Amino acid sequence: xxxxxxxxxxxxxxxxxxxxxxxxxxxxxxxxxxxxxxxxxxxxxxxxxxxxxxxxxxxxxxxxxxxxxxxxxxxxxxxxxxxxxxxxxxxxxxxxxxxxxxxxxxxxxxxxxxxxxxxxxxxxxxxxxxxxxxxxxxxxxxxxxxxxxxxxxxxxxxxxxxxxxxxxxxxxxxxxxxxxxxxxxxxxxxxxxxxxxxxxxxxxxxxxxxxxxxxxxxxxxxxxxxxxxxxxxxxxxxxxxxxxxxxxxxxxxxxxxxxxxxxxxxxxx
Numbered sequence: 001x002x003x004x005x006x007x008x009x010x011x012x013x014x015x016x017x018x019x020x021x022x023x024x025x026x027x028x029x030x031x032x033x034x035x036x037x038x039x040x041x042x043x044x045x046x047x048x049x050x051x052x053x054x055x056x057x058x059x060x061x062x063x064x065x066x067x068x069x070x071x072x073x074x075x076x077x078x079x080x081x082x083x084x085x086x087x088x089x090x091x092x093x094x095x096x097x098x099x100x101x102x103x104x105x106x107x108x109x110x111x112x113x114x115x116x117x118x119x120x121x122x123x124x125x126x127x128x129x130x131x132x133x134x135x136x137x138x139x140x141x142x143x144x145x146x147x148x149x150x151x152x153x154x155x156x157x158x159x160x161x162x163x164x165x166x167x168x169x170x171x172x173x174x175x176x177x178x179x180x181x182x183x184x185x186x187x188x189x190x191x192x193x194x195x196x197x198x199x200x201x202x203x204x205x206x207x208x209x210x211x212x213x214x215x216x217x218x219x220x221x222x223x224x225x226x227x228x229x230x231x232x233x234x235x236x237x238x239x240x241x242x243x244x245x246x247x248x249x250x251x252x253x254x255x256x257x258x259x260x261x262x263x264x265x266x267x268x269x
Contacts, residue, residue, distance in 0.1 A: 004144060006035050009059035013081055014069035015040040015047055018094060021122045022066065023050065025151025037062070039080055058084065064144060067093040067103075071267065074098055078106050085111045090141045092148070094118055096168055097267030100134045100161055112137040114145045117164055117172045118152065127153030130167040132160070165268070169260035177256065182207050 010031070012019055015038050027033060033051035040047060043054055058081065065084060069077045074095055085091070085107025092114045093103060103113045114137050118129040129149045133142050146155045158164065182203045189199030214221060229235045242249045 002029065002031060002147060004063040005031055005148075008061060008063040009035050009037060010148075011058060011062045011065040011081060011084070012036060012038045012040075012052075013065060013067050013077055014073075015043065016068065016070075017120070018118060018122060019066075019068035020044070020047065021127075021152050022068070022118075022148070023047075023052070025122075025125060026148060029151050039077075061087060062089055064090045064092055064148070066148070067091060067095060069095065071095045071098050082106060088112070090114060090137065090144065092116060092145050094129075096172060097264050099268050100132070104134065110136060112141045114142065115161065115164060116145065116149060117167050118149065119171050120175050122152035125152050128171050129153065129155050130158050130164065130171070131155060132158040132164065165261045165264035166257075168264045169257040173260045177253075178207060178211075 010026075012023060015023060019038075019040070023036065023038070026036065027050065034053065036052040037056060037058060038047065038052050038054050040055065048054065062084065065081050067074070067078075067081075081091075090112040091103060091107055094116050096117065098115075100113050100115050103115075104111065107113065112133070114131055114133040116129050116131045119127050121127045122129075129152075131142065131145055131149065133145075142157065146157075149155045158167065182200075185206070186196070186200040186203035189202060190196055194202070210224075214224060217224060219227070225239075229239060245251070
């Protein structure tokens with residue numbers, strides 16, 4: 001798949017945190033720097049050091065253009081690559097809330113367009129990205145997008161674009177929920193008499209370790225929870241609060257994800 005990129009080139013529009021994580025992953029995969037053209041008005045020192053073509057002329061028919069600018073900046077940024085629409089160049093967007101239909105309006109309905117939702121653990125190559133393509137995106141186009149996005153973690157395909165709001169609410173925004181869990185767990189430790197620094201160290205290590213165990217284990221999350229819960233013990237006492245049907249974590253998380261999904265739908269209008 002990467003042969004298409006080596007032969008025709010790749011354009012990265014925007015190179016902030018997510019764009020930089022992807023670019024680093026591609027270079028690690030063996031994509032030649034000279035095959036990559038980056039359009040970024042505020043390049044970092046790292047970006048300048050990569051050897052990519054920076055803010056130069058575009059290749060005539062790149063294999064793929066990855067749109068990595070923030071949704072609110074998309075309107076101002078797209079004119080730089082609009083001329084590449086209507087052909088065989090694939091446009092891959094990682095902008096939250098920006099629909100395929102809006103890109104078809106910008107580039108033309110004959111343009112292959114793929115919408116993706118990565119998350120911030122991509123920065124350490126542990127992300128997960130969901131993708132969905134329009135009618136013009138072929139299996140080869142989707143496979144190319146999958147190959148490029150797998151440089152920073154797992155990739156899954158959706159059946160319908162309207163599932164993207166739920167993906168955004170679960171995995172796109174999800175890292176923030178986990179970071180807040182670390183904050184809350186540390187604060188609870190402080191309330192029980194631990195020094196702040198120690199409470200935070202314990203909370204971070206516990207969440208990171210449990211996450212890695214969940215990642216490596218073949219057991220379900222429910223079974224892993226059961227494994228650490230002795231009947232009548234301390235964990236069971238805490239879980240009786242966290243798993244309360246009306247006031248516990250499940251209904252709270254359901255409301256949080258609902259709020260994020262609703263906001264995603266609003267942004268897509």
